[in-house]
Amino acid sequence: AQKVTQAQTEISVVEKEDVTLDCVYETRDTTYYLFWYKQPPSGELVFLIRRNSFDEQNEISGRYSWNFQKSTSSFNFTITASQVVDSAVYFCALSEARQAGTALIFGKGTTLSVSS
């Protein structure tokens, strides 16, 4: 069965600190996708990134970076120089790779609070 674990329930940092959100997943599939979503206080779910299981290259987008390690089944998310606007709940998700798409399996989320 597929499972996503985000062990950190809540993290509090001060602005400009770097913070890493952990995500560990379980799947028997050899091909799968991993995702990160952001849910700000307003409630919507914002897509941040998708990673294919066959592509272990790390990715950087501005202050955001993602570290995918198949050997440890982890897909961690780092925010560099955090800002108050980064305060949100962050979800890691996993899906199978199927032609017509499949449901996302979400972790419980990590609530990030960034104070000024």
Next chain:
Amino acid sequence: DSGVTQTPKHLITATGQRVTLRCSPRSGDLSVYWYQQSLDQGLQFLIHYYNGEERAKGNILERFSAQQFPDLHSELNLSSLELGDSALYFCASSLEGSGGISYNEQFFGPGTRLTVL
């Protein structure tokens, strides 16, 4: 703005009632997914429609049903409502390519917050 619209934004109703939540996917997206977000269960998949056909069911109660219409909009019907059905209901859509494997990037609507009193 994800391009996915959901109505209504808020819904307050009483136990035993029936409600309908509506979702319009992004232009061109054939797949619609419904998810429920509650404090105790987190984000859970309910049901997936692809081009008008039901593709997969998740933890959807028998009191709940959905459909996707020819214009690809979808409705989630919740009946005999209970207090525990109070939650945020999200619709998501994704573009499934013809042939080949979908990358499954799902874009979420703003959600409908259902409160059952």
